[in-house]
Amino acid sequence: MKKPLIIIALACLAGLNSSAQQSYSLEEAIDFATKNNASLKNAVLGIESANQKVKETRAIGLPQVSAAGEFQNFLDIPITVAPANAFNPAAPADELVSLQFGTEFNAKGSLNANQLIFNGSYLVGLQTSKKFKKVSEFQKTKTIQDVKENVIKAYYGALVAEKTVVTLTEIAATAQTIYDQTKGLFDQGLIEEDNVTQLSLNVLQAKNSLNGAKRQWDNTKNLLKFQMGMDVNESISLTSDFDAVISSLDASQSEVTSEINQNIDFLLLNQQRELNVLNVKYEQSQYLPSLNAFFTHQQNALRNDFDLLESGQPWFPTTIWGLNLSVPIFSSGSRSSKVSQAKIQLKQTENSLSQLEKGLSIQTQSAKTNYDNAFDTYTTSKEAVSISKKIYNNYQIKFKEGLITSLDLSQIQTQYLSAQTQYIQSMYNLVSAKIELDKITNKL
Numbered sequence: 001m002k003k004p005l006i007i008i009a010l011a012c013l014a015g016l017n018s019s020a021q022q023s024y025s026l027e028e029a030i031d032f033a034t035k036n037n038a039s040l041k042n043a044v045l046g047i048e049s050a051n052q053k054v055k056e057t058r059a060i061g062l063p064q065v066s067a068a069g070e071f072q073n074f075l076d077i078p079i080t081v082a083p084a085n086a087f088n089p090a091a092p093a094d095e096l097v098s099l100q101f102g103t104e105f106n107a108k109g110s111l112n113a114n115q116l117i118f119n120g121s122y123l124v125g126l127q128t129s130k131k132f133k134k135v136s137e138f139q140k141t142k143t144i145q146d147v148k149e150n151v152i153k154a155y156y157g158a159l160v161a162e163k164t165v166v167t168l169t170e171i172a173a174t175a176q177t178i179y180d181q182t183k184g185l186f187d188q189g190l191i192e193e194d195n196v197t198q199l200s201l202n203v204l205q206a207k208n209s210l211n212g213a214k215r216q217w218d219n220t221k222n223l224l225k226f227q228m229g230m231d232v233n234e235s236i237s238l239t240s241d242f243d244a245v246i247s248s249l250d251a252s253q254s255e256v257t258s259e260i261n262q263n264i265d266f267l268l269l270n271q272q273r274e275l276n277v278l279n280v281k282y283e284q285s286q287y288l289p290s291l292n293a294f295f296t297h298q299q300n301a302l303r304n305d306f307d308l309l310e311s312g313q314p315w316f317p318t319t320i321w322g323l324n325l326s327v328p329i330f331s332s333g334s335r336s337s338k339v340s341q342a343k344i345q346l347k348q349t350e351n352s353l354s355q356l357e358k359g360l361s362i363q364t365q366s367a368k369t370n371y372d373n374a375f376d377t378y379t380t381s382k383e384a385v386s387i388s389k390k391i392y393n394n395y396q397i398k399f400k401e402g403l404i405t406s407l408d409l410s411q412i413q414t415q416y417l418s419a420q421t422q423y424i425q426s427m428y429n430l431v432s433a434k435i436e437l438d439k440i441t442n443k444l
Contacts (some may be wrong), residue, residue: 029151040140063113071105108301116290224236313417375430
């Protein structure tokens with residue numbers, strides 16, 4: 001009875017281990033990042049905040065209603081004085097009498113309502129809040145682009161590190177095999193010890209390089225998990241084929257055109273220009289009058305005894321409505337200076353927009369050139385690896401036949417490793433150049 005339970009438990013543990021290892025293609029990694037990356041989450045929250053800002057601004061022009069209550073206990077009822085002859089004609093002209101007005105206990109409840117009828121800055125503010133919402137949406141688009149770029153680079157970086165590990169594993173295994181064979185010949189007294197010693201150094205160097213590459217691979221995967229928004233303690237495996245990605249690229253892919261007015265940086269700066277236009281209108285609106293309507297209703301209780309809530313005691317109403325008109329007349333040049341400053345800021349943004357447009361055109365051409373150069377380097381490096389591998393294989397045969405020394409073989413092995421490293425780096429540089437080209441041409 002216990003044995004089936006143990007088998008089931010082991011199966012469950014195996015299931016847990018397999019589920020802990022998560023596999024992602026490049027597209028799946030990007031999709032995961034768009035849902036979990038912290039920067040993108042903040043961009044979404046930024047849009048929601050902008051929505052609430054629009055509602056807040058709109059509410060300023062809607063009725064505002066408030067209620068208030070007040071209680072007063074006059075420990076000393078206020079006293080005023082008046083000429084005595086106002087009450088007694090026979091009194092001297094300079095004689096004053098003190099009069100006490102009011103009650104000891106007073107209470108007041110009021111209801112107040114205000115309605116904005118016209119205010120130029122409110123209308124401009126409402127337009128500005130909507131424009132801020134548009135800016136937040138563009139910021140989200142830019143964040144998505146940045147997240148995708150970072151995930152793609154990190155994903156390819158991890159694939160490069162993995163490819164490096166595979167290459168160094170092959171070289172280390174070959175070095176170990178040659179060493180073992182040479183050690184056997186030395187044990188039989190057929191070759192000198194120097195050959196064995198040199199090859200043991202080759203094995204040590206190959207293993208050290210391999211261990212370093214494995215650690216670098218772990219680092220690149222951690223960076224990818226960070227960019228995706230994953231817990232760095234989770235395991236991850238990559239399913240996209242790096243060689244297939246490279247094979248899909250060719251030199252003609254740099255022959256692209258770019259619509260600069262669709263570039264996200266251009267769109268964001270253009271939104272800033274439109275905000276500056278609204279800022280000019282806002283400052284100009286300070287010359288316009290402001291009109292508000294108000295309504296107030298009060299109930300007042302005036303008592304000499306603390307019986308404010310007793311029934312039958314009177315409450316005295318006061319009801320008022322009216323209009324409040326504010327007309328700006330003279331500000332000693334303050335408003336004019338603010339308008340001038342807003343216009344200067346607008347002109348600065350327009351200058352920056354023109355400069356950005358020219359800069360993007362140059363960046364596009366530069367990205368095309370970088371891609372072409374990266375493709376040429378990749379093609380050359382690929383051919384160099386093929387040649388160096390052929391030489392390395394030939395030298396292995398020559399070494400086994402005793403035609404060259406172990407030092408000669410070591411030098412050729414180093415040459416082959418260098419060619420492999422340059423080739424792998426050229427692959428990464430090529431995809432990086434393609435990413436930059438896609439980004440600048442709005443295809444990322």
